[in-house]
Amino acid sequence: MAFSGTFSVQQTRDELYEAIMPIRGFLSGQGFEPEVVRQMSLALETICWKFGMKLTEDPATRVVALKIIELAERGVHDAPTLTEMTLKELKHYLPFAESN
Helix, strand or coil: CCCCCCCCHHHHHHHHHHHHCHHHHHCCCCCCCHHHHHHHHHHHHHHHHHHCCCCCCCHHHHHHHHHHHHHHHCCCCCHHHHHHHHHHHHCCCCCCCCCC
C-alpha cells in the first residue's frame, strides 16, 4: 500500500481526540479539566443522539455545544445535569428540545 501526500501525527491525534471528545471542536481556548471535557462531550452526544443531530459543525449542534460550554463555565460539570439544563435553557430556541 503506497502513501502519497503528507502525514501529520499531530493532526491525526487531534482528529482522534475530537472524535472521542466531540465538544473539543467547539471550544475556543477555554481550559477545562479532562474529566469535565468528557462530561461535556457526553452531554453533547446525548442531546445530538436524542434529536438525530450531527456531531459535526452544524448550526444546531453549535448552539447546543455553546450552551453546554456556557453551563460548564458557570460550574455545571456532570453530563446528566449539563444535558438537562441545556435542554431546559434551549427549549425556547429549539422547540423539539423538551427534556422528557
